[in-house]
Amino acid sequence: MSKLYNVAVVxxxxxxxxxxxRIAMQRGFPIKxxxxxxxxxxAGRRVTVGEWELEVEETTSKSFAGVxxxxxxxxxxxxxxxxxxxVKAGAVVIDDxxxxxMEPDVPLVVPEVNADDLDGHKGITAIPNCPTTPLVVTLWPIHRINPVKRIIxxxxxxVSGHGGQAVQELSVQARAVLDGNSASAHVFPHQIAFNLLPQVDVFLGSGYTKEEWKVINETKKIMHEPEMAVS
Known part of the structure; x- marks a missing residue:
């Protein structure tokens, strides 16, 4: 019998x-x-997960005993x-x-690319930013055959990357526009329905946005190519 794990989801x-x-249930992750x-x-909401009906608890520093x-x-x-x-309570943490x-002793892992970086972790494994994952999965097979020197x-x-409120705003705005009404923006600085906003996150002194900075530096770390040119 495979080992079962006590799992917490923050x-x-x-x-x-x-x-x-949903994926944990779909794949039969061995949860005790x-x-x-x-x-x-x-806190206090009841959520159905597979065969469990569970009450959501408020997250505190004491939430991880036995996890x-x-x-x-x-x-x-x-x-x-x-x-x-x-980590102090003994849990292995996966953080997105x-x-x-970018902490030197924390592996930043995309399993299809650098699963070996998990060896020797110190309790924390990080997940990269959402655009970084498909980028490195696409580049890695090419890079192994013919090293990539520059990426543009x-x-x-x-909008889902901005959370549930952003998805709701898109839905509300889309209905308003299709009904011939104006769309009010609250989550985003401008109307997002039937629109593109050419900026994600704030600009840094380098001229890149924080989102762009993440893609650049996470790609280099995951692929173990600190000198790779990314823009």
Whole structure:
């Protein structure tokens, strides 16, 4: 019999947390016990996961006692604050925020590319930013045969990367526009329905946005090519 794990999901009520739970059930991840964690706003909600009906708990530094694997899909600030407590409690953490990605002793992993980087982890494994993953998966087979020296990247990103409120705003705006009405913007600075916004995140002093900076530096780290030219 395969080993079963006590699993905690931080951000369990968000889009990514819900997708993680769906895939875990679909693939039969060997879960012994499941703990759903979120902010105080979501605490007390009941969520059905497979055959379980579970109550969402507020995430605190004491939430990880007895947890083997903790999947974090929260803000960078939450990950910075609570992941050390999870690791101290004995959990292996998989984090999809930007909090730990560029730390030298934290592996930043796309399994199809650099799964070996998991060896010797110190309790935290980071997941790259969403555009980085398909980029390195595409480049890696080419790079192994003929090393890639320069990459020029354009990304077109879905509103879901901005969270559930962004998806809801897109839906509301789309209905308004199709009904011949004006669309109000709250999550995004401008109307997003039937539109493209040519900027993701804020600009840095380098002239790149934070999102672009992530793609550039995460690609270099995952592919072990610090001198690769990426723009």
């Amino acid at each position: 951000g369990a009520t968000g889009l990514v947390g819900q997708e993680f739970l 016990a499941l703990r759903l964690l979120a902010s105080s706003r979501s 083997d694997v903790a999947f974090f899909s929260a803000t960078t600030e939450v990950s910075q604050q609570l992941i050390p407590a999870a 925020s930007a909090a730990w990605r 990247v354009d990304t077109y990103q879905s």
